[in-house]
Amino acid sequence: MSSVSVGIGPTPVEVPPVVYALASRLWSGATVVPVWRNEYGGLTVRLEAGGACRSSYLKWVPDGAPCPDPLAEADRLVWAASFVPVPRVLDVGRGPHGSWLLTAAVEVRGTPATSAIEPRWRALAARSAMAVGAGLRRFHDGLPTDTCTFVRTAQTRVAALSAVPTGLPSTADRTTTAVAVDAPPPVDRAVVCHGDATVSNTLLDQAGQFAAHVDVGDLGVADRWSDIAVTTRSVTRRYGPGLEPLVLAAYGVAPDHERTTYYRALWDAEEAVRIRTRVTPVGEPTWRAGRRGR
Ligand SMILES: Nc1ncnc2c1ncn2[C@@H]1O[C@H](COP(=O)(O)OP(=O)(O)OP(=O)(O)O)[C@@H](O)[C@H]1O
Ligand SMILES: [Mg+2]
Structure with missing residues (x-):
């Protein structure tokens, strides 16, 4: 079990196989670091590729979770990115068990x-x-x-x-x-x-x-x-x-x-x-x- 934040307190969480499988398909060989579990069933992990390659964040939302749809979030990110600082969308999609959004880690001056x-x-x-x-x-x-x-x-x-x-x-x-x-x-x-x-x-x-x-x-x-x-x-x-x-x-x-x-x-x-x-x-x-x- 890894430790991940839910609100303020770090809470033990096990990254489910469906998220590992998705991570390895989207960013082969990346280390999966759990970052945040929301109150409604969603999980965000950081994918660390090492070397010169930067990190990305993968948010996974299981079917039925009352969170905004990652595809709807991607539409909003793409539109807003021309005007205000928000993460760059790298990938988004829907699978048999849920939907996901992959964004580039936000950096300021590297x-x-x-x-x-x-x-x-x-x-x-x-x-x-x-x-x-x-x-x-x-x-x-x-x-x-x-x-x-x-x-x-x-x-x-x-x-x-x-x-x-x-x-x-x-x-x-x-x-x-x-x-x-x-x-x-x-x-x-x-x-x-x-x-x-x-x-x-x-x-x-x-x-x-x-x-x-x-x-x-x-x-x-x-x-x-x-x-x-x-x-x-x-x-x-x-x-x-x-x-x-x-x-x-x-x-x-x-x-x-x-x-x-x-x-x-x-x-x-x-x-x-x-x-x-x-x-x-x-x-x-x-x-x-x-x-x-x-
Ligand atoms: N592109 C990114 N760059 C840096 N940090 C990120 C990025 N995407 C997500 N994060 C981190 O992951 C956390 C969880 O992501 P996000 O807020 O999208 O998930 P959520 O489950 O919808 O959150 P909430 O509990 O607020 O509904 C963020 O609070 C932030 O710390
Ligand atoms: Mg959030």
Whole structure:
């Protein structure tokens, strides 16, 4: 068993045979290093070829996992790469048990960029929080809404939730949270949003400055607060309390309690559905390709 991060804590995970087989087909002879297992059944490994050849990242998503489709993510990466720093797509495909995305490791001046969730960036939490906020602003400023064909407004998300049994929080839940998920606040500023703008999806360079974003499978035009609300909460969860004002200052926006509360509640409603429908995480002893539910 190798050790791989799920959230903050390293968790033992066994790379399933289907991922080894895929890795050896895509990058023959590469060493497979598990990097990240998501909450819904997906696994990302780094392929290290050695020598002058650089590393790549292989994300594998088993059939039925409630994660964005790697093919949809590849489309978004290819489009966004003209405007903002994101990984270069090397390969993407679908197999009998799942889908995958292979991207080139992001480098800055020849040195690998690393996720802002890594311990060394958590140890410099205030600085890293500002880098995450500045990176999000760069993403929003860099991508043009007029040529973006991807849409992820609150209305489309609410419609998707409504299509799932008990996807929308019940009236009783609404009373508890005081948020009507099916009544979004007016749009502050429509931008191309990342869709999952968390600490772990932000890469920093060796100096701790923003380098790139990964994991853009939910990219689409939406109110900028749908990202900002998620980013600030992720910084609190990953780095600790008290840093949200730094993220907002680095982004360059005043706090907006109403939109922040709304977009967090919308995220939580979607998360509840994802957790209900996730497949057994890969690498668990009971893992079988394509197994649904829990
Ligand atoms: N091209 C790349 N260059 C550098 N690091 C990468 C690259 N692709 C992925 N990573 C690393 O692998 C991790 C997992 O990749 P990714 O975020 O795409 O997976 P995920 O399972 O969709 O994540 P999540 O749990 O956020 O849904 C990233 O957080 C990042 O640390
Ligand atoms: Mg991610």
